[in-house]
Amino acid sequence: MQSKTSNSVWFREPPLDERFAAATGRVRVLEDSMLNAEDLRRLSDPSVGFAQRAELLEKAGYSGEGTLESRVIEGRDRQDLLLRELTIGTVLGTFLLLDQDYHNAKAIVRYIRLRQSEMDEVSTRVHSADDSSQGGSTTETLPAKLHNLIRETAPTPPEKLFELLLHMINEGATTEAPPGMRPLFYEHLRRIVAQIGTNSDLVTTDLLADKLWFAEMIAIAGARETGKMRPFLTDYIxxxxxxxxxxxxxxxxxxxxxxxxxxSALVPGGTTLPETFVEHFYAESQALVPLWQRSLLADVAADLPEYSDSEDIWSYGLNADLVLLKLAAKGKESTAGAEAITGFWLGKRLEAKNIRIVLQAIARGLDGDEIRKLLRPAYKGYRL
Structure with missing residues (x-):
């Protein structure tokens, strides 16, 4: 991919895309219910009780029963389902949720590899299931131990993916993708299954799946039907x-x-080619500066990261989130476009991350000031 500059990204005018006009209007209403900086301050106050925190979360769409953590997870899934609704008829929802398909594939493959002795029973249960049950609950085909590992909101139904991978591993892959499955995703599943056949370790298989996830994102972003979304999706990748x-x-x-x-661990799609990283592996830090400076990460952290201790590692993660927040904020400039939908969805993801940080920090006994130092800025009220 070509290198980026601030002028080509942050100051680019979002294009109008009438396919997202109605969805953008809905997003603007939904943004009003998001947590602002004051809400995060209250949420991170250790003196605030469970009921008050639950009320704050419910206001932002994290309702439900049970623990606050479970409500955040349920809220995250509802946001992903909403994304699919807002982007129907376009590739945007599939593009943004693509990681869930590859996450599920990795989880299923890992399960099959680690529990091969149980697969005969599972395979019999899957193939004897009545056809009418295939559109129902995932509990009919997914092993119980996979339920907490699988993302139910993935573009490919998890139970169908489980059945397909089980068949591919046990009986071999066909040349054609099953009806309704993206051909490129199926081809990538074939490569993952072939990797398993070489008796490679699970880490190697996971790394391959990550590469293939990025490869499919790049393919979607470059497809003709992506249209006006292409520059924004390319920046996201x-x-x-x-x-x-x-x-x-x-x-x-x-x-x-x-x-x-x-x-083996590098992925495609960045401003620096994977082979360039390999060539610079033993280089002096000064030689790495140009590589860092042409990435969008440099727009929130101009200096090359030290990455030498836990504080450096935490700062790196913070800056990686800040550049995503900047990209999300670009969506606020859009009156009708993929930027608006993606920005809202990214903002909700970062909001959920802030909530999890608060809940974990309170459980560890941190005080309010310590907690607030860990938080990302609230999407609501944030401007470039």
């Missing part, structure tokens, strides 16, 4: 890829890892 690749690069240098493992 480059942020995710650069964030992941620089983190992998710094972590392996810090732990004295190998160039061969680095090559």
């Amino acid at each position: 480059s942020i995710l890829a650069d964030s992941a690749n620089f983190e992998t690069f710094f972590r392996l240098r810090r732990s004295r890892g190998s160039k061969s493992f680095l090559a």
